[in-house]
Every structure is written in C-alpha cells, then in structure tokens.
Amino acid sequence: MKTTLIKEILVSEPDGRTVTIYGWVRTKRETKNLVFVQINDGSCFASIQATFDRDNGLPAEIENELKKITTGASVQITGKLVPSPASGQAVEVNASEVTVLGEAPAETYPLQKKNHSLEFLREIAHLRPRTNTFGAVARMRSQMAFAIHSFYQERGFNYVHTPIITASDCEGAGEMFQVTTLDLERIARDGAAAIAKGDTGVDFSKDFFGKPANLTVSGQLEAETYAMALSRVYTFGPTFRAENSNTTRHLAEFWMVEPEVAFHDLHANMDLAEDFVKYLMKWALEKCAEDMKFFDERIQPGLIKTLTEVANADFARVTYTDAMVELEKNAAAFEFKPFWGCDLQSEHERYLTEKVYKRPVMLYNYPKDIKAFYMKLNEDGKTVRAVDVLVPGLGELIGGSEREENLEKLEKRITDMGLKIEDYWWYLDLRRFGSVPHAGFGLGFERLLLYITGMGNIRDVIPYPRAPKLADF
Numbered sequence: 001m002k003t004t005l006i007k008e009i010l011v012s013e014p015d016g017r018t019v020t021i022y023g024w025v026r027t028k029r030e031t032k033n034l035v036f037v038q039i040n041d042g043s044c045f046a047s048i049q050a051t052f053d054r055d056n057g058l059p060a061e062i063e064n065e066l067k068k069i070t071t072g073a074s075v076q077i078t079g080k081l082v083p084s085p086a087s088g089q090a091v092e093v094n095a096s097e098v099t100v101l102g103e104a105p106a107e108t109y110p111l112q113k114k115n116h117s118l119e120f121l122r123e124i125a126h127l128r129p130r131t132n133t134f135g136a137v138a139r140m141r142s143q144m145a146f147a148i149h150s151f152y153q154e155r156g157f158n159y160v161h162t163p164i165i166t167a168s169d170c171e172g173a174g175e176m177f178q179v180t181t182l183d184l185e186r187i188a189r190d191g192a193a194a195i196a197k198g199d200t201g202v203d204f205s206k207d208f209f210g211k212p213a214n215l216t217v218s219g220q221l222e223a224e225t226y227a228m229a230l231s232r233v234y235t236f237g238p239t240f241r242a243e244n245s246n247t248t249r250h251l252a253e254f255w256m257v258e259p260e261v262a263f264h265d266l267h268a269n270m271d272l273a274e275d276f277v278k279y280l281m282k283w284a285l286e287k288c289a290e291d292m293k294f295f296d297e298r299i300q301p302g303l304i305k306t307l308t309e310v311a312n313a314d315f316a317r318v319t320y321t322d323a324m325v326e327l328e329k330n331a332a333a334f335e336f337k338p339f340w341g342c343d344l345q346s347e348h349e350r351y352l353t354e355k356v357y358k359r360p361v362m363l364y365n366y367p368k369d370i371k372a373f374y375m376k377l378n379e380d381g382k383t384v385r386a387v388d389v390l391v392p393g394l395g396e397l398i399g400g401s402e403r404e405e406n407l408e409k410l411e412k413r414i415t416d417m418g419l420k421i422e423d424y425w426w427y428l429d430l431r432r433f434g435s436v437p438h439a440g441f442g443l444g445f446e447r448l449l450l451y452i453t454g455m456g457n458i459r460d461v462i463p464y465p466r467a468p469k470l471a472d473f
Contacts, residue, residue, distance in 0.1 A: 003020070003022050004019065004020070004021070005041060005043035005044075006021060006023060006039070006040065006041045006043050006044060006046075006047070006048050007043040007044035007046075008043075009021065009048060009081065009091070010044065010046055010048060010089075010090070010091060012081060012091065013081075014081050014082050014083040014084075014090065014091040015081065016080050016081065016082060017080065017081055018078065018079070018080055018081075019078070019079070019080075019081050019093060020076060020077070020078040021039055021041070021048060021050065021076075021077050021078075021093060022039075022041060022074075022075070022076050022101075023039040023040050023041035023042075023047075023048075023074070023075065024039065024040060024041070024042075024072060024073070024074050024075075024130060025037055025038065025039060025069055025070065025071055025072060025073045025074075025075060025104075026038040026039065026040050026047050026071065026113070027071060027113055028066075028069050028070065028071070032054075033053065033054045033055050034051060034052065034053060034054065035051070035052040035054070035066055036049055036050075036051055037049070037050045037051075037052070037069060037075070037077070037095075037098075039075060039077065040130075040135075042129070042130075042135055042138075042139075044139075044290060045132065045135070045136060045139075045290045045291055045294055046089070046290070048089070048091070048092065048093060049084065049086065049089060049092040049093070050077045050079060050092065050093040050095040050098075051092055051093070051094055051095060052066065052095050052098070053094070062097070062098055065098045065099060065100050066098065068100040068103050069098075069100060070103070070104055070105065070106045070109065071104065071106065071109065071111065071112055071113055072104030072109040072111055072130070073100055073101075073102060073103050073104045074100070074101040074102040074104075075098060075099065075100055075101060076097075076098070076099045076101055077093060077095050077097065077098045077099075078095070078096060078097040078098075079093040079094045079095035079096045079097070080093070080094045080096070081093060081094075082094045110124055110127065111124075111127055111130060111131065116131070118133075118456075118457065118460055121133075121134065121460075122459060122460070122465070125463065125464055125465075125472070125473050126473055129463075132294065132298075133294075133298075133299070133460075134460070136291040136294050136295065136453070137449070137453055137455065137460065137461055138463070139288070139291055140284070140288055140291055140449060140452065140453055141449055141461065141462075143283070143284070143287060143288050144280065144283070144284065144445070144448060144449060144452065145236070145445070147279065147280055147283040147284075147287075148236060148257050148280070148445075149236070150283075151276060151279045151280070152232075152234045152259060155232070156232055157232040157233060157234045157259060158226070158230045158232065158233045158234075159233070159234060159235075159236070160219075160222070160223055160226045160230075160233045160234070160235050161235070161237065162216070162219030162222040162223055162235045162237065163216060163219075163222060164215060164216055164237070164238065164240075165179055165209075165213055165214070165215065165216070166213065166214060166215075166216045166222075167209070167211055167212065167213050167214070167423065168221055168423055168424065168427070175217070175241050175242045175243045176214035176215065176217060176240070176241070176242055177214055177215040177240050177242045177252075178212065178213070178214050179208075179209075179213045179214060179215060180207050180208070180213070181207060181208040182202065182206065182207050187202065215239075215240035216239055216240065217239055217240065217241050218239055218256060218258065218442065219235035219237060219239070219256065219258055220235075220258050220260065220374075220440060220442065221374070221424075221427050222235075223235045223258055223259075223260040223440065224260050224403065224427070224430060224438065224440070225426070225427075225430060226260070227260040227261060227262045227438055227440070228262060228430050228434065228436070228438070231261070231262045231263065232259075232260075232261050232262070233259070233260050233261075234257065234258060234259040234260070235256070235257070235258045235260075236255065236256070236257045236258075236445075237255065237256070238253055238254070238255055238256075239253075239254060239255070239256045240252060240253050241254075244468050245468075246467060246468050246469075248456060248457040248458060248459075249346075249447070249450075249458055250458065250467065251446060251458055251459070251462065251465055251466060251467055252466040252467050252468070253462075253465075253466035254444055254445065254446045254458075254462065255444070255445035255446065255462075256442050256443070256444060256445065257442065257443045257445060258440060258441070258442045258443075259272065259276075259440050259441065260438065260439075260440035261438060261439060261440060262436050262437075262438045263436055263437060263438065264402070264437065264438055264439040264440075265385075265402055265437055265439060266364060266376075266385040266387060266401070266402040266439060268439065269387065269400055269401070269402060269439035269440065269441060270315075270317065270362050270364065270387055272441075273362070273387070273389050273398050273400060273441050274315045274360075274362065274389070276398075276443070277310065277315075277360070277389060277391070277397065277398070278310070278311050278312075280448065280452070281307045281308075281310050281311035281452070282311045284307060284452045285304065285307055285308060285311065292304055292307075292452075295452075295453050295454045295455075296454075299453065299454040299455060300453075300454025303452075303453075303454040306392060306393055307452060309359070309392075310359075310360055310391055310392070313359045313360055314359070315359065315360040315361065315362050315389070316357040316359055316360070316361045316362065317361075317362045317364065318352070318357070318361055318362070318363055318364075319363075319364060319365045320363055320364065320365050320366045320367065320383070321340065321365070321383075323344075323352055323361075323363055324338060324339070324340050326352065326356050327348055327351065327352070330351070333351070334347050334348065334351070335347060336348070340367070341367050341369065341370070342370075343370045344363075344388075344396075346395040346396075349361075349388075349390045349395035349396055350390075350392070350393070350394075350395050352390060353390050353391060353392040353393075353395075354392045354393070358392075359392070360389065360390060360391045360392065361389075361390045362387055362388070362389055362390075363387065363388045363390060364385070364386065364387040364388075365378060365383045365384070365385065365386070366383060366384060366386040366388075367382060367383055367384075368382060368383060368384045371384050371386045371401070372401075373410075373413040373414050373416075373417045373419060374401070374403050374404055374410070374413075374427075375401040375402070375403065375404065376401065376402040376403060376404045376405070377404060377409055377413070384401060385401055385402040385439075386399070386400070386401040387399075387400050387401065387441070388400075389441075391451065393451070394447070394450070394451045397443065397447060397448065397451065398441050398442065398443045399441060399442055400439065400440055400441020400442060401439065401440075401441070402437065402438070402439040403438050403439060403440070404431075405431060405435045405436060405437055405438065406431065406435075407428060407431035407432060407435070410428065410431055411428065446458050446461050446462050449461035449462075
C-alpha cells in the first residue's frame with residue numbers, strides 16, 4: 001500500500017486528478033444532499049475535506065460505509081482533487097469511494113469533538129497525539145531533534161552514543177536510579193534479620209555488574225573522552241534523575257543535548273551556545289510555521305514575537321557577581337531573597353532577562369560551592385568558569401562550563417565534594433595523558449520544547465512522561 005501524505009496533497013493543484021487519502025476522521029457533517037468528512041493523517045496541522053454528493057444517488061455500499069464513520073474512525077477515501085468552495089482551504093476531494101478501515105464507536109471513543117483538558121489527555125497519552133495540540137507538539141519534537149543534529153553536523157561535530165547505564169555520578173548529587181538484578185523482595189524481607197546479625201550491607205559482587213550501577217544523569221563525562229580524541233562531539237539521548245520534584249518543570253526521564261569541544265575555553269563555549277539557541281529559534285519559526293502559528297494563537301499569544309526577538313538578539317554576558325548586585329537592589333520583589341552564593345531561582349533568572357537586560361543573558365563565573373566538581377576553578381579560588389543561558393519567559397535553557405583540565409585541582413575538587421577518586425579513575429586519565437582545555441554544555445530537550453511551543457507543563461512535550469508516581473503506558 002503506497003500512500004500520499006495529506007500535507008503533499010494540500011499543496012497540489014486542484015486539477016481533477018484522482019487521489020486516495022488515508023487518515024483518521026476529525027468530523028463528519030451531513031446536509032440533505034452532501035456529506036462532509038474532515039480527515040487528518042498527522043503529517044500537518046491542516047485536515048483535508050472529502051465531500052460525498054447525494055444529488056445523483058450514492059451506491060448502497062458507500063452509504064453503508066458512511067454510516068460507520070464517526071470521529072476517530074480510520075478511512076481510505078478516493079476521489080477527484082478539486083478547488084474547494086469553502087473558506088480556509090484551497091482543495092478538497094470530490095469523493096467516489098470510501099472504506100472504513102477501523103471503527104471508533106462514539107459511545108466509547110474518548111476524543112470527541114470538544115475541548116479536553118490537558119490533565120484528561122495525560123490520562124490517555126496513547127491517544128492524545130490525535131489532537132491538534134499534541135499532533136503539533138509531536139511534529140515540533142521531531143523537527144527540533146532534526147535541527148539539533150543539523151546544527152552540529154554542519155559544524156563538524158561527531159555524534160557519540162554514551163551509555164545509559166553507568167557507575168559514575170556526573171553531577172555528584174546522588175539522585176540516581178539504581179539498576180540491579182538482586183532480589184529486592186528478599187532483601188526487604190530479610191533486612192531486619194540481617195541487621196539484627198550486624199549485616200547492614202548489600203553484597204554488590206553478586207549483582208549483574210559486580211558493583212553499584214545506575215541510570216545516567218548525563219552523558220557528559222563519557223563525551224569528554226571522545227572530545228579528547230575527535231575534538232568536537234555531541235551526545236543526544238535519554239537521561240534520568242530520581243529527584244522527587246512533582247512540578248511542571250521536572251521529569252524523571254528526559255533527553256539531553258550535550259556538546260563537548262576540545263581546545264575551547266569558556267568564552268568560545270558561550271559563542272557556541274548563543275549560536276545554537278539562535279539556530280533552534282530560527283528553525284522553529286521558519287520550518288515549522290504552520291504549527292508555530294497554532295501555538296501562538298491557541299497556546300501562548302505573543303510566542304512568535306518572543307522567539308523572533310531571541311533569534312535576533314545579542315545575548316548579554318554578565319558575571320554572577322554583577323547580576324547579584326542587580327538582584328539585591330530589588331530584593332523585596334522576590335519570594336526567595338537573593339544573596340551572593342545562592343543558586344538562582346526562576347524568578348531571579350526571569351527578572352534579569354525581562355526587567356534588567358531585556359534580552360537573553362549568559363550568566364558566568366558562578367560560586368564554586370553551587371556547581372559540579374568538573375568545572376574549572378577561577379584564579380580567585382571562589383568561582384568556577386560555569387555559564388547558564390537564560391531566556392525571557394523561561395529562565396535557564398542551557399547550563400555549561402569550561403572543564404578543569406588540571407589533574408591535581410580536579411582530584412582535590414572530587415575529594416572536597418565527598419566523591420570517591422577511584423570511581424573516576426578513567427576520567428582522571430584524561431588529565432594524565434594529553435590534557436587540553438575543553439568546554440561544553442547541556443540543553444534539556446524537553447525544556448527547549450516547552451519554550452518554543454508555549455506549553456505550560458513539561459509532561460505535555462514528551463510522549464510518555466515519567467515523574468514521581470507516574471510511569472503509565
């Protein structure tokens with residue numbers, strides 16, 4: 001069965017040629033002499049209308065098939081492509097054949113022609129891609145993934161697949177999902193007896209990997225090993241954090257984009273991040289115009305204007321210390337009072353981008369105590385060469401740094417943060433053998449999608465969200 005996508009048919013000349021369309025019915029409407037069926041196959045936002053004319057009588061088999069058609073049914077319709085007299089569409093199908101491939105009884109199909117809340121649609125995540133909103137989100141997700149690969153491939157980066165299972169904690173935060181084949185039910189059952197005997201440990205030598213293992217929180221450390229050989233690399237894959245944050249901005253499973261570049265310092269890293277953000281904004285605006293129009297009109301008015309301004313802006317580059325001065329001037333305006341050494345909250349980030357600098361801000365040189373162990377220490381001994389890219393309307397979009405390439409300094413940071421040197425022996429080897437300055441950053445893919453679609457909840461920009469107490473489907 002060879003099919004033609006509806007998005008290709010909609011831009012065709014209405015020259016009367018015969019076409020066959022496949023898709024799911026959005027609506028069916030009848031008058032005395034006409035039956036109008038709107039069909040969508042997900043290839044674009046717009047549907048195509050098929051019209052059945054009863055003036056000259058329709059064969060009984062067609063009438064029988066029309067009776068089966070309800071919202072959600074899948075159909076195959078053949079007819080002539082003709083100009084449409086209806087407003088808002090250039091072509092329609094003057095239908096002569098119809099086959100219902102799969103019925104969707106109105107009494108049980110949950111997606112009827114009415115507004116459904118996003119909360120309800122999360123409960124039927126297997127069906128929500130058929131709605132206008134989630135069809136548009138899915139197409140944007142696909143397009144932006146392609147944009148990411150295009151950006152890095154055009155600049156000579158190599159795509160590296162980093163492991164999902166790891167024995168290293170990249171962030172040092174400990175919020176990781178453990179992977180084990182040990183009998184957890186037995187451990188839980190026998191735990192009290194073991195403790196009574198003084199046996200409080202778990203024998204990981206009997207586990208699958210012979211040591212504690214977890215789902216990765218980042219591919220960065222492994223990406224660095226390849227940057228030390230291929231110069232420019234990037235990862236793009238799933239990451240996992242067991243952070244008990246039940247908010248509109250957090251997921252337990254999400255995708256990360258992490259470029260890593262040898263012979264780069266912090267400022268070169270900022271140049272790359274700014275180019276990357278602008279490239280993604282322009283891609284969304286230019287190549288996804290139809291879906292972006294929907295998001296701008298129905299989800300977040302003014303979205304296109306915001307993204308256009310970001311795409312054309314010169315990003316402000318501001319030190320953490322200078323930004324803190326601005327925030328402390330207006331401390332009374334914030335729920336969380338800012339002070340030097342604090343981790344910025346979303347309200348602080350948005351204040352800087354929307355009130356103070358009125359454009360995207362690249363905030364750099366953060367206090368070392370609130371950043372990860374691998375970030376390069378500045379000469380002042382108090383700050384590290386970290387950078388966060390903040391955008392109006394969201395806050396942080398990217399976080400990155402120049403990496404510490406000095407072996408002794410990195411070993412001290414690992415020890416000072418209570419981590420085990422032996423867990424990072426291979427990472428430290430990169431500093432023993434041909435170490436070079438290098439830098440990189442991470443962009444959360446779902447956070448990017450949240451920004452460019454205007455959706456209010458991060459669970460609505462990933463097909464099947466994973467969050468505390470949520471692992472359905």
